[in-house]
Amino acid sequence: MALSPLTRGRTLDHVAAVYDALSPLMLFGQEQRMARPCLQYIRESSVHAVLDVGCGTGTLTLEIAAILAQRGGTVVGVDAAPKMIAVARRKAGARSNVRFDVVAAEALPYGDESFDHGLSTFFFHHIDFQLKVKALDEAFRVLKPGGSFVIVDVDTPTSLFGRICAWSGYYLFKQEEIRENIEGKLRLAIEKSLFGSFKRVAHYQGYVSVFQLSRADY
16 A cells, blocks of 8 residues: 555555555445445434535535535545545536645644544554544544534444455454554544544444544534
8 A cells, every 4th residue: 555745654545546446446446335324324314514525436426515515515525545535536527616636634734623523434443543533633623513424434343244354354454554454443542532422323344444533512
């Protein structure tokens, strides 16, 4: 995996040109199903300003933009990989309610309480434990009080199939950040972050979980 001068986390610049074809294969065609809770929440809520952390080529971000356009809302997608963001911007075309920024998740350049809602899909297994906590703290900072943040990512496996998939990914990519998620370090990072707690709202394929985090209204 590639490195970015913006972060010591791993980026996917080296596969930007083929990522949209590769991603569904890596997730056994379940990508849309796994992202469904993110889209459902946005459809059913009244959020107007959304942040997509680790947006990659922006496929999900653009789906969110389509939903928000009906209520005059906007979405910002961020990723530390310039080539991924370049693909996302091309896909966005002239859409006016979506923006893509080359940004490190642990150093968001947005003001406090800028967004109603945030999400991240398959990003946190690319950064180490310390960066996980920093990125979560930054997500907390830019959320408005009462806002929520949804994470879809590799988690501790709960089935044989899940163990095979999760550990195969680790051994294939030789990526310690994946091992951290398998060993429950993403959950620990959430607990150590300003969010402090989480609720698991869905679980797929025995190794992918959907976590909902909230910024307490105080």
